[in-house]
Amino acid sequence: MNERFLGEFVLPGVAHSVAVARHCVEEMLTAAGHRDMENALLIISELVTNSLLHTASGLHGGVVTVDVVAVDAEVVRVEVTDDGADTVPQARESGGDDCHGRGLWLVEQVSLRWGVRLLGAGQCAVWAETFTGQVVPVCAGEGVAAGVARRERGVKG
Template sequence: MSGRRLLAELLAPGVEASVPLLRHCVGRILAAAGHRYVDDVQLVVSELASNAVTHTRSGRPGGCVIVEVSAIGDTLTRIEVVDEGSCSVPRPREARDSDCDGRGLRLVEAMSVRWGVSQGPVGGTVVWAEVVTAVPEDPQDTGAGDVPSETASVVEM
């Protein structure tokens, strides 16, 4: 696998209005870097940023969310959403048909080659996902190296 290359780091207020802005910016950044298939990664950004604003201290007054966008080789993008922490670890859950929420991490799981959760550098949480954003020249190569594509890996804090 080729190395990881940081494309951008975005800092946004921890408010709901930041979510579509982050989604748009990530799409533009990836398009400028030559990635053609950005819809899945934009959905992942929306879900992870929305979770950070809704479920962590980032959503409190004065809070913020950081989104890092990195290219992994020519075909994968890694998104890292850094929040200010919470009392719980993000986990996918089974939503009932009548639930209005609770499907976000299942969507992230479906759109990603792999994803996970780790402790942030200063007490926050980093939720990351790696998503295919370009077609490889060799159809057998997703750019993921030895990464299994069937399930996500969740690393608990």
């Protein structure tokens, strides 16, 4: 892989940081030549929001750290590190009336792949990779292109 580190920034654990994170990621990706960044911006919004809602990052004095990496010319990885929680982030299905609980499910739907790295002191980093080119990549296995093709054909799973 020819990964290229694009940047890192630390934001306070307040609601306004979600918009700031989106703006910073958009600026970094634009400067690096990435074009189709809607999924990356959705992902960063969801990951920062989850950190603020479900970890110590959302408490007084908490912070989130965001890293942005160009995996290659058309794929980026965004990663959010939090201040720690008692649980490990996981995608789940929410009921139709639930106000929360769809964030990681959305990340799972729009990312090529995503995961969680457990760090010391209860901290974890949640990351996701997404395509930032203008043409959806052809995938033989699972991933966005395969999932979209299945949904278009009406196939579940």
